[in-house]
Amino acid sequence: MQLGKITWCPGCPNFSILNTVRKVVEELKLKDKTAIATGIGCHGKIFDYLDLSGVYCLHGRVLPVMLGMRLGNPNLKVIGFGGDGDTYAEGMDHFVHNCRYNADMTMIVHNNQTFSLTAGQPTPVSEKVFKDKTMLIGSFGETINPIKLALSLGCSFVARVYALDLEHMKEVIKEAINHKGFSFVEVMQPCTVFHDTREFIGKNVYKMNHDRKDIKKAMEKADEYKYDLNGKIPVGVFYQEKKKTLEEQWPQLVDLMKKGKGWYEK
Amino acid sequence: MRFSVLFGGKAGQGVNELAKLFSEIAGKNGYYVFNYRDYGSLIRGGNSFNIVSLSDKKIMSHEDKYDVVVALDEESVEIHKNLKKNGLVMDEKIGINEILEKNKLDKKVSNVIFLGFLMKTLGFNLEDLLNELKKEFKGRKLLEQDLIAAKKGYEKAEDKRILFKVKKIERNVFDGSDGIVYGAINSGLDLYIAYPMTPSTPVLHKLAEKQEKHMIFQPESELAVVNMALGASFAGARVMVGTSGGGFDLMSEGLSMQGISEIPLVVYLASRPGPGTGVPTHTMQSDLKDALNAGHGEFPRIVIAPGDPEECVRAVNDAFYLSQKYRVLVIILSDKHVAESLFTAELPKVNEIKIDYGKTDKNYSEKRCLPGLNICKASGYTHNEYGITTEDGKINVWMLDRLKKKKLEIEKEKLEKIKMYGKGEDLVIGFGSVKGAILDALDEVDCRFLQVLYLEPLDKKKIQEEIKKSKKIYVVENNSTGQLADIIEGLGFKVERILKYDARPFTKEEVKNAIR
Numbered sequence: 203m204q205l206g207k208i209t210w211c212p213g214c215p216n217f218s219i220l221n222t223v224r225k226v227v228e229e230l231k232l233k234d235k236t237a238i239a240t241g242i243g244c245h246g247k248i249f250d251y252l253d254l255s256g257v258y259c260l261h262g263r264v265l266p267v268m269l270g271m272r273l274g275n276p277n278l279k280v281i282g283f284g285g286d287g288d289t290y291a292e293g294m295d296h297f298v299h300n301c302r303y304n305a306d307m308t309m310i311v312h313n314n315q316t317f318s319l320t321a322g323q324p325t326p327v328s329e330k331v332f333k334d335k336t337m338l339i340g341s342f343g344e345t346i347n348p349i350k351l352a353l354s355l356g357c358s359f360v361a362r363v364y365a366l367d368l369e370h371m372k373e374v375i376k377e378a379i380n381h382k383g384f385s386f387v388e389v390m391q392p393c394t395v396f397h398d399t400r401e402f403i404g405k406n407v408y409k410m411n412h413d414r415k416d417i418k419k420a421m422e423k424a425d426e427y428k429y430d431l432n433g434k435i436p437v438g439v440f441y442q443e444k445k446k447t448l449e450e451q452w453p454q455l456v457d458l459m460k461k462g463k464g465w466y467e468k
Numbered sequence: 469m470r471f472s473v474l475f476g477g478k479a480g481q482g483v484n485e486l487a488k489l490f491s492e493i494a495g496k497n498g499y500y501v502f503n504y505r506d507y508g509s510l511i512r513g514g515n516s517f518n519i520v521s522l523s524d525k526k527i528m529s530h531e532d533k534y535d536v537v538v539a540l541d542e543e544s545v546e547i548h549k550n551l552k553k554n555g556l557v558m559d560e561k562i563g564i565n566e567i568l569e570k571n572k573l574d575k576k577v578s579n580v581i582f583l584g585f586l587m588k589t590l591g592f593n594l595e596d597l598l599n600e601l602k603k604e605f606k607g608r609k610l611l612e613q614d615l616i617a618a619k620k621g622y623e624k625a626e627d628k629r630i631l632f633k634v635k636k637i638e639r640n641v642f643d644g645s646d647g648i649v650y651g652a653i654n655s656g657l658d659l660y661i662a663y664p665m666t667p668s669t670p671v672l673h674k675l676a677e678k679q680e681k682h683m684i685f686q687p688e689s690e691l692a693v694v695n696m697a698l699g700a701s702f703a704g705a706r707v708m709v710g711t712s713g714g715g716f717d718l719m720s721e722g723l724s725m726q727g728i729s730e731i732p733l734v735v736y737l738a739s740r741p742g743p744g745t746g747v748p749t750h751t752m753q754s755d756l757k758d759a760l761n762a763g764h765g766e767f768p769r770i771v772i773a774p775g776d777p778e779e780c781v782r783a784v785n786d787a788f789y790l791s792q793k794y795r796v797l798v799i800i801l802s803d804k805h806v807a808e809s810l811f812t813a814e815l816p817k818v819n820e821i822k823i824d825y826g827k828t829d830k831n832y833s834e835k836r837c838l839p840g841l842n843i844c845k846a847s848g849y850t851h852n853e854y855g856i857t858t859e860d861g862k863i864n865v866w867m868l869d870r871l872k873k874k875k876l877e878i879e880k881e882k883l884e885k886i887k888m889y890g891k892g893e894d895l896v897i898g899f900g901s902v903k904g905a906i907l908d909a910l911d912e913v914d915c916r917f918l919q920v921l922y923l924e925p926l927d928k929k930k931i932q933e934e935i936k937k938s939k940k941i942y943v944v945e946n947n948s949t950g951q952l953a954d955i956i957e958g959l960g961f962k963v964e965r966i967l968k969y970d971a972r973p974f975t976k977e978e979v980k981n982a983i984r
Contacts, residue, residue, distance in 0.1 A: 203843050206856045206857055235840060237702070237840075253843060254843065255844045256839070257699060259695065259725075260722070260848050263695040266693075267702075268699060270696035270697060270702070273683070274699060274703030274704055275704050275839070277840070278703055296688065296691075299687065452683055455683070465658040465704055466704035466705070466706075466823070
């Protein structure tokens with residue numbers, strides 16, 4: 203299959219994410235049973251660079267397309283890639299509801315804290331007063347903490363990784379894909395042009411090591427980093443819980459999963 | 469011959485239920501039935517009514533004069549005064565309270581006393597009523613009381629046999645929503661995704677009830693609905709979504725996405741009066757242009773407008789066949805009047821739909837591919853034959869030319885795109901729910917009726933031929949501007965617009981008076 207020519211900026215951490223995902227696909231042997239969904243933004247270009255089936259969605263609609271894929275064939279592994287503008291602004295309602303639906307799929311959010319493909323506007327996770335020569339609009343209102351939000355909504359796998367720590371990112375993404383239920387992995391992916399936090403994140407990132415079943419601890423850890431330029435940034439798995447997936451609650455889908463068939467083969 | 473009964477009362481008193489029971493029993497006794505439902509956007513109170521017309525031959529519209537008014541509350545007597553000569557009013561004075569007290573019955577079953585009283589007055593058997601109650605109210609807590617109420621109401625009345633007689637042949641009644649549901653299930657529906665919105669909701673409820681081989685899902689919004697549908701259809705499920713105007717507006721980004729990604733999609737659009745929230749529980753045909761144009765960019769689509777339950781079945785069957793074969797958007801354009809009125813009907817058998825998925829490396833530009841079978845990429849960006857994004861102008865032309873070619877291929881499909889009825893020099897043109905009132909009017913006026921079933925692709929040639937044969941041309945529409953009339957005039961003819969836009973459907977009298 204002929205893939206697309208890469209058009210990310212030189213040095214963009216999206217390259218690390220792409221290479222990591224390629225490795226994960228190889229190590230977990232996902233190629234023939236996977237469908238991906240991507241949003242609109244720099245992250246979405248990964249669609250053209252991965253030798254995987256999928257849908258290049260409209261802005262903000264990665265999650266409903268993923269959920270549709272799961273209902274359309276519950277034997278497909280479904281992995282979504284969204285940006286922070288994509289997931290937390292235009293598609294926030296879908297993020298909220300998919301956290302509570304708990305369908306068995308993995309959502310990877312490339313968080314660069316800015317709309318980069320439209321040349322640097324603030325997103326809900328930009329720090330306040332995010333305004334300089336390249337940032338004309340400025341950020342107003344409170345910054346959303348998506349990790350806390352996901353935890354409060356009952357998301358069954360919540361993690362954060364740093365795009366420039368490839369080995370750790372790979373292990374966490376593998377765990378997310380293997381988790382039965384909705385997995386949310388936020389990748390801190392500094393934009394080298396509009397929001398270059400590489401130095402700050404590189405210096406302050408640290409790996410968590412607490413009991414994953416402890417929601418209180420998870421909340422505390424989530425509170426440590428407020429998406430600004432202060433404090434430490436915990437990475438790793440905040441929380442993991444085993445609970446019934448959405449698919450397991452629909453006998454029609456359970457039947458398809460048992461038979462290893464999609465609707466089209468019935 | 470026609471005989472009409474109006475059932476009126478407050479929302480929550482069971483007016484619609486009574487009308488449905490009455491329609492079913494009349495059908496079983498050989499009458500042709502049409503049951504029009506008029507209700508407000510509230511759950512308790514207000515004034516709701518149904519008009520059930522019975523006839524010895526097929527009828528498809530209601531009357532606004534009544535032989536009997538069954539008034540479950542006093543307000544209904546005041547509101548519905550349009551009685552025919554010798555018409556009867558049945559209100560609580562027939563002895564409702566007395567029967568309730570004497571038999572220690574729950575007030576909730578008083579509506580069934582009315583029905584018992586009505587059935588005896590008209591000359592129906594008590595057995596038919598009791599059987600229907602047992603069937604329809606199966607599992608209901610108050611069923612025993614319902615049966616007593618029916619009997620006591622029946623005993624209380626005099627058998628006046630004022631209703632004309634017909635041969636006893638069992639006939640069934642269905643509404644347009646039944647037609648959609650039956651058509652979808654029998655066309656191999658896998659997944660129905662919808663957010664509740666009147667008047668599309670009955671399809672969601674009926675499909676939920678019948679879940680076994682298919683499933684239904686209600687997500688957070690119509691944005692989720694349409695994008696989920698694309699994901700599920702991409703993964704190989706046969707998918708339909710349902711909504712009305714406001715939800716359809718939200719879906720329009722998804723329609724456009726369908727156009728470029730070529731993932732098959734069937735949309736059931738049961739329209740209601742707009743703009744905005746409009747008059748949500750009433751009817752209008754004001755979304756024709758929306759159905760034909762919603763979604764940015766240029767891409768092919770099919771729009772089918774059924775006018776009765778049988779046509780709903782065929783429309784869904786066609787929709788699944790065409791959407792899968794051409795990987796195209798198909799919109800079934802209905803409205804509240806078709807979706808929620810009961811017609812005497814037999815739902816037709818449908819064609820089985822087989823899809824050749826096959827193997828392809830060239831994704832959706834070549835044929836239907838499936839993840840799991842091939843590496844299959846569907847994209848919302850302009851893309852090459854492998855589904856990879858491109859900004860190459862030549863490929864943009866190649867892609868849009870392909871979509872245009874698809875439109876021409878669809879036009880060549882053998883489909884019943886228009887239907888002709890009646891005799892005469894004059895011609896009435898209409899689509900969707902106006903069919904019933906027009907056909908009933910044609911019994912009394914010499915005129916031909918051209919029903920446009922396919923608004924897209926439009927059978928221009930046949931429409932032009934029929935118009936050329938005619939003296940006067942009328943276009944009858946339930947909207948304020950004449951959206952179909954605009955399309956017909958675009959073919960080069962002048963037409964007379966017969967428009968109604970009080971958010972209520974045409975009666976045959978209104979059509980008759982306008983075209984006479």
